[in-house]
Amino acid sequence: NQSSLGEFIMVGVSDQPQLELLLFVLVLICYIMTLLGNTTIIMLSYLDPHLHTPMYFFLSNLSFVDLCYTTSVGPQMLVNFRSTRKSISWAGCVAQLYISISLGCTECLLLAVIAYDRYAAICQPLRYTTIMSHRLCLQLAATTWLFSFSSTILLTIRTLRLPRCGRNQIEHLFCEMPALLKLACVDTSANEAELLAISVIFLVVPLVLILVSYGYIGTAVLRIRSAKGRLKAFNTCASHLVVVLLFYGTAISMYLQPPSNYSKDRDNIVSLFYTLVTPMLNPLIYTLRNKEVHGALRRALGR
Numbered sequence: 570n571q572s573s574l575g576e577f578i579m580v581g582v583s584d585q586p587q588l589e590l591l592l593f594v595l596v597l598i599c600y601i602m603t604l605l606g607n608t609t610i611i612m613l614s615y616l617d618p619h620l621h622t623p624m625y626f627f628l629s630n631l632s633f634v635d636l637c638y639t640t641s642v643g644p645q646m647l648v649n650f651r652s653t654r655k656s657i658s659w660a661g662c663v664a665q666l667y668i669s670i671s672l673g674c675t676e677c678l679l680l681a682v683i684a685y686d687r688y689a690a691i692c693q694p695l696r697y698t699t700i701m702s703h704r705l706c707l708q709l710a711a712t713t714w715l716f717s718f719s720s721t722i723l724l725t726i727r728t729l730r731l732p733r734c735g736r737n738q739i740e741h742l743f744c745e746m747p748a749l750l751k752l753a754c755v756d757t758s759a760n761e762a763e764l765l766a767i768s769v770i771f772l773v774v775p776l777v778l779i780l781v782s783y784g785y786i787g788t789a790v791l792r793i794r795s796a797k798g799r800l801k802a803f804n805t806c807a808s809h810l811v812v813v814l815l816f817y818g819t820a821i822s823m824y825l826q827p828p829s830n831y832s833k834d835r836d837n838i839v840s841l842f843y844t845l846v847t848p849m850l851n852p853l854i855y856t857l858r859n860k861e862v863h864g865a866l867r868r869a870l871g872r
Contacts, residue, residue: 575659575737576656576657576658576659576661576662576737577656577657577659577662577737577738577739577744578654578655578656578737578738578739579649579655579656579657579739579741579742579743580655580738580739580740580741581646581649581650581655581740581741581742581837589650590650592650592841593647593650593651596643596646596647596650596841596845597647599639599643599845599846599849600639600643600644600647600845602849603635603636603639603643603845603848603849603852604636604639606632606849606851606852606853607632607633607635607636607848607851607852608632608636609852609866610625610628610629610632610852610855610856610862611629611632611633611636612869613625613862613865613866613869614626614628614629614632615629616865616869617865617868617869619861619864619865619868620861620862620865623686623701623706624683624686624687624690625861626706626710627679627682627683627686627706627709627710628683628855628856630679630710630713631676631679631680631683631851631855632851632852634672634675634676634679635676635847635848635851635852636848637668637672638669638672638673638676638844638848639844639845639848639849641665641668641669641672642665642669642742642743642844642845643844643845645657645661645665645743646742646743649742657744659729661744662729662739662744662749663725663729663744665743665744666725666728666729666744666745666746666749667721667722667725669743669744669745669844670721670724670725670745670746671717671718671720671721672717673771673820673843673844674716674717674720674721674767674771675713675714675717675718676816677717677771677772677775677816677817677820678712678713678716678717678771678775679710679713680775680779680812680813680816680817681775681776681778681779681782682709682710682713683809684778684779684782684783684809684813685778685782686701687782687786687805687806687809688782688783688785688786689701691786691789691790691802692785692786692789717771720767720770720771721767723763724746724760724763724764724767727760727763728746728749728750728760729749731749731750731752731753731755731757731760732753732754732755733752733753733754734754736752736754737752738752739752741836741837741840742837742840742841743840743844745823745840746764746824747764747823747824747826747836748836750764764824765824765825768821768824768825769825772817772820772821772824772825773821773825775817776813776817776821779813783806783810786802786806787806790802790803790806805859808854808855809854809855811854812847812850812851812854812855815842815843815846815847815850816842816843816847819839819840819842819843819847820843822839823836823839823840823843
């Protein structure tokens with residue numbers, strides 16, 4: 570199979586040059602903000618003893634995932650927007666596909682773990698430190714990483730070994746599973762079934778767990794006596810849920826549709842949301858409205 574040895578051409582939005590410049594600027598801004606916001610959270614969580622809690626341990630994990638996730642696709646996208654020959658080597662495409670899909674799965678599981686942590690903190694406050702022990706936190710984090718990276722190896726290999734009969738133009742902004750399946754010149758129903766199974770495990774199951782956690786959290790919040798306390802708890806949860814629904818909503822609309830429904834322009838926009846917009850919003854929404862982080866920032870700058 571000759572085409573598998575060479576390279577892929579990223580068609581992206583090359584038929585709309587004026588859109589390319591706009592996307593270049595937007596992606597660059599998102600990328601810089603993602604780097605700044607997430608690096609700040611990782612540094613503060615590490616340096617400030619006040620933030621050595623399960624919540625910030627998981628949030629700094631999430632920030633690290635977001636940094637790597639955006640970096641796995643962002644820089645290559647920026648290069649392609651400004652170059653006439655929008656190519657990526659076969660090995661580059663393999664790496665981009667495997668790393669981005671594994672990190673996307675890790676993010677799905679981590680968001681569920683964070684929801685469980687919030688459930689334990691709000692619904693079981695007296696047992697919280699016993700439930701979320703240091704050991705459990707490490708085990709949960711390690712499991713999300715290992716399970717995600719091991720679950721996607723075979724899927725990646727099988728997708729890239731499909732015969733493409735010389736087709737190498739990917740109608741997308743980066744190497745993504747549905748767009749690569751479209752290139753195959755053989756029946757891909759087995760690959761599609763495998764992708765669907767993985768999407769259900771990593772998108773639907775964690776989303777259900779998150780919504781159940783928030784159902785319990787919502788009930789507990791309504792029991793809080795003071796209106797101020799209710800509002801504070803509700804604010805935190807609402808902003809978390811907005812990010813969750815944005816991330817899962819766009820990823821589900823991409824991965825839980827048959828590839829025959831694949832529409833280039835719509836899917837390009839949708840994939841920008843979960844690879845760039847959500848990783849940029851996560852640090853803003855989870856922490857920057859947060860008094861503990863404000864205090865940690867002041868202490869860090871005061872030094």
